[in-house]
Amino acid sequence: MNFDKLADLLFPNITKNIEDYMQIYPRRNITGEVTRLAPSPTGFLHIGSLYGAIIDYFCAKKSNGVFYLRLEDTDDKREIAGAGQIAYDMLKYYNVLPNEGYRGELSPIGEYGPYIQSKRKEIYQAFCKELVKKGRAFPCFCEKSENKEDILQRREQQLEESGIIAERDVCRTLTYEQIEKNIKDGKPYAIRLLSMGDADKTFEFNDLIKGKRQVRQNIKDVVLLKSNGMTPYPLAHVVDDYLMGTTIVVRGEEWYPSLSQHLEIFNALSLKPMKYAHTPNICKYDEASGTKRKISKRKDPEADVRYFIEKGYMPEAIVEYLINLLNSDFEQWRVNNPHKDVLEFPFSIKKIGSNNPMFDMVKLHDVSKNVVARVPANLLADSIINWAKNYNPKLYTIIANKKDYLTEILRIDRENKKPRKDLGSYDEFESLFSYMFDELYVPISKSFLGADKNTIKNILSQYIKLYNEGDDKQTWFDKIKSLCEPNGYCADMKTYRENPSAYKGSVADVSGIIRIAITDRENTPDLYFISKILGQDKVISRLKDTINRVEQKS
């Protein structure tokens, strides 16, 4: 067959050839790595994309290279308006911002655009035409399946009937005359790769994460161009990543099975492929099935990185947790370098394991507590107010104009060598510090550490007489100690431990009872400072209220 003639029949309007595009997009003149994140605009950024973006970001930054954002919007059925903006905003929020490419409403940066695939149709067609000219692509007039369900059903059927799923396409043997007639008849067609692979043959491939692997040759006649003129992922990937000068393709492991397809396209085009890094998929434990599975958008709210914003996690916390999943020595590095920028961490793509990690919210929370503990009180107050504005309106109305008060609260046991670590996310603030706000304070006084009614009343009423907000800390605590003996408690911890049964309890219990009376919690930061911030009047009235409540409980 005359392939040039076929190419012109198929692409009469495509005049530029691939050499033209190589001149328009010359090889980059840099030594650093060029990485990219190429999400499809589905309306949210997946936690796995952020995970990959961190790798992209590190690889590019560490080598003085380029990290760019490209939008893979080649499927009009899937596209959601504004989705590209969300992806960009999320990368910005999590501080792994690309330095080239698509930027939402802002104009793109870089000489290798457009960075939106739907605007690159002609380029893909030119490359496709080239493949036709080389006899490596052919038109396919088969009817397409409209939806995923049909496809899965068809696959099931094929498996039942023959045990195999068809690979080579039937249209690959069509003659020029048949093709010409079909086109004249107005039949829609796709363009497919004419695969020359042999399923029994393998080749060696070096994945940056997986290492050296034997990969089976591709035998699928994959679709290069859909009947609507747009290209699906495989050709778009090859063309874009080549033209845009990507040096490392970081993508999820789900792409690994189709790697040989992409490599065959590179090969057919006589282009040299770049390096690849196939990342593990973040999984979670599925309660229903009792197994682990990939985090999915439909089932798991945490698949969408906005989830963590709503929950009030600091972006640094999420990123540090994910880095930990990638390079597990990060944690130790962070302990040794509490205030260094994460970019100084010796990140290595080689240290990424290749099994799929489970997303552990408990561990994330711990990482987050450590991150929050490093933040100065006034900045934390700002962040919490800002967060509440968007995600907790009720709290916002209470704290909006109380930054100084908030800062005072947060400063307790913070900003020292061993800061308190009780706040993991902003949304915990309300329940953790409700007692600092009358609007939020709803005491129930469930338990008083086992003390009986009269003891509680006695201790509290005596404390009311003694309490003076002007006391220094030592005086304050001495007063609490003085309440111990008359009420059957031991003022000295050592003495108490020697013979605990001789007392109702220790000074710890007396402090605890007062703490509960004022805050309705067993755990709070330093009670001395809490009391000072609340003020004499409020402390006294809280104590009186508690006595009344205990009284009524009978």
Place this chain on the structure above:
RNA sequence: GGUCUCGUGGUAAAAAGGUUAAUACAUCGCCCUUUCACGGCGGAGUUGCGGGUUCGAUUCCCGCCGAGAUCACCA
């Protein structure tokens, strides 16, 4: 069903043939702190199973089992 990937405590994970299998989170206990925390110390708990190679295997090989991914004109 085919192909591929991966199996170290509950979770993450180090140890790329060599003392008693690190470490962090979680859990339990003790200690410190005049209270709550923070912190310190310690306990329990792991190499999926079966073979093979080797003086010696978490590490290399084979089989099994298990888990995950993939087999669209979706990315």
